[in-house]
Amino acid sequence: LAKTTQPISMDSYEGQEVNITCSHNNIATNDYITWYQQFPSQGPRFIIQGYKTKVTNEVASLFIPADRKSSTLSLPRVSLSDTAVYYCLVGANTGNQFYFGTGTSLTVIP
Amino acid sequence: DVKVTQSSRYLVKRTGEKVFLECVQDMDHENMFWYRQDPGLGLRLIYFSYDVKMKEKGDIPEGYSVSREKKERFSLILESASTNQTSMYLCASSFVADFPSSTSDSSEQYFGPGTRLTVT
Numbered sequence: 344l345a346k347t348t349q350p351i352s353m354d355s356y357e358g359q360e361v362n363i364t365c366s367h368n369n370i371a372t373n374d375y376i377t378w379y380q381q382f383p384s385q386g387p388r389f390i391i392q393g394y395k396t397k398v399t400n401e402v403a404s405l406f407i408p409a410d411r412k413s414s415t416l417s418l419p420r421v422s423l424s425d426t427a428v429y430y431c432l433v434g435a436n437t438g439n440q441f442y443f444g445t446g447t448s449l450t451v452i453p
Numbered sequence: 454d455v456k457v458t459q460s461s462r463y464l465v466k467r468t469g470e471k472v473f474l475e476c477v478q479d480m481d482h483e484n485m486f487w488y489r490q491d492p493g494l495g496l497r498l499i500y501f502s503y504d505v506k507m508k509e510k511g512d513i514p515e516g517y518s519v520s521r522e523k524k525e526r527f528s529l530i531l532e533s534a535s536t537n538q539t540s541m542y543l544c545a546s547s548f549v550a551d552f553p554s555s556t557s558d559s560s561e562q563y564f565g566p567g568t569r570l571t572v573t
Contacts, residue, residue, distance in 0.1 A: 377561065386457075386543050386564025387496070430496070442512075443488070445495035 347431045352448040361418045363447050365431030368412050376407060376414045377432040381446070387430060391416070418449075426451045456480075457565040459544050465571045472531040474568050476544030484547045485527035486562065487511075487519060489540040496543065502527055503549070534572045542568045 348366040355361045367376070375394055379387035391398055393405040393414070404417040418425060428446040460475035478485065487499040488511075498511030500519040508519050516538060520528040527546075531538055545562040 379562075384567070386545070386567055387562075388564070389561035392561060443496035443498075445493065 346442050347433055347444045349431050349444060349447045354450045354452055355421055356452050357422055358420050361421050361449060363416045363429055364413060366413050367433045370411050370433055373435045374433050378405065378416045379430040379432060381428045421451045423451050423453060425449065457544060457546055457563050459565040459568050461568050462566060463569050465573065466534050467573055468535060470534050472534050474529040474542055476527045476565055477525055478546040479525065482546035483549045485521065486545040487529045488543045490543060491540050536572050539572045540570060542570055
């Protein structure tokens with residue numbers, strides 16, 4: 344089971360780029376790397392997913408080095424509404440090999 | 454839009470009661486999950502189902518059972534509720550994506566709004 348390690352919390356000022364790194368040393372060949380965002384009293388929401396190299400969508404970028412033992416979620420120009428908990432998830436889409444961990448609590452400061 | 458609904462947002466039960474938490478998804482997803490979330494512990498997987506009548510234990514199955522009689526519905530059962538089962542319960546579903554090539558196919562999990570269960 345590929346467990347993940349993330350910083351517990353981070354602070355950032357509005358308008359800055361935020362990078363959250365996740366370590367997953369035991370990642371398996373068929374594991375995806377997926378990031379979720381969770382606001383209080385809501386279920387997590389998918390942000391981005393990747394397997395290798397770089398993936399970008401309208402809200403974030405995901406950087407994955409060649410060895411895939413870590414990944415970095417990049418949020419460009421954060422706003423106050425980006426204050427949330429961010430989870431790094433590593434696992435295959437079949438089987439019960441999912442580990443959310445405790446996530447990173449991001450606070451965006453005005 | 455994918456919709457995952459849970460039967461209750463808030464539930465209060467007494468110790469020893471049998472509790473049913475229901476989850477329904479409308480996207481014909483094969484996979485369904487039950488998690489609990491507690492402060493400082495993040496989301497922990499209780500049970501997972503990849504098909505009707507199929508189930509797999511997650512990290513913390515003790516004290517829980519599940520039922521999946523129909524593809525769209527996944528039930529979590531607390532046979533005899535205890536105070537240490539007071540928690541937020543989250544249901545999720547996903548489809549089974551193909552093995553990724555250079556661009557991964559999304560296997561994202563869609564979450565319901567959660568049920569906050571209090572056992573007194």
